[in-house]
Amino acid sequence: MKWLGITIICLFAALLFYAEGDMPAYGDLSAPANVHVSPEYIKGSLEETHTPDMVTAILADYRSYDTFGETTVIFTAGLVCYMLLGSWKKDDN
Structure with missing residues (x-):
């Protein structure tokens, strides 16, 4: 069973290297x-978002749903890690 997993990983890695070309x-x-x-982001960011910083305009306005989703995933992962690690505390009883 171990060799099957290693074979699948090697085949997947080979596929990724092939697709990278x-x-x-x-x-x-x-x-x-x-x-x-x-070019659309560069051309219209100041007029459409009224934000002088282009990176902030792209992350906070054009890609706000994507950024919110990424933040939610990271927060949820951190919360789950905290809950899992916090549940292993020893009782004082």
């Missing part, structure tokens, strides 16, 4: 995200 190069200006999405 289709990804655009890091920082490529002709990548789809840089050609279509980024």
Whole structure:
């Protein structure tokens, strides 16, 4: 059973390395995200959000639902860890 898990992990890693070849190069200006999405954020962030900082405008306005979801997941994970670790306290009785 142990070898089955190792084999599956190795096959999945090989698939990821194979798929990585289709990804655009890091920082490529002709990548789809840089050609279509980024110019719209840069062009309209100050007028649409009235926030001088572009990073804040993108995270707090354009991607607010995504940021809220990520924050909720991290908070829930921290709360679960606290509850699990807190339940192992020894009783004084």
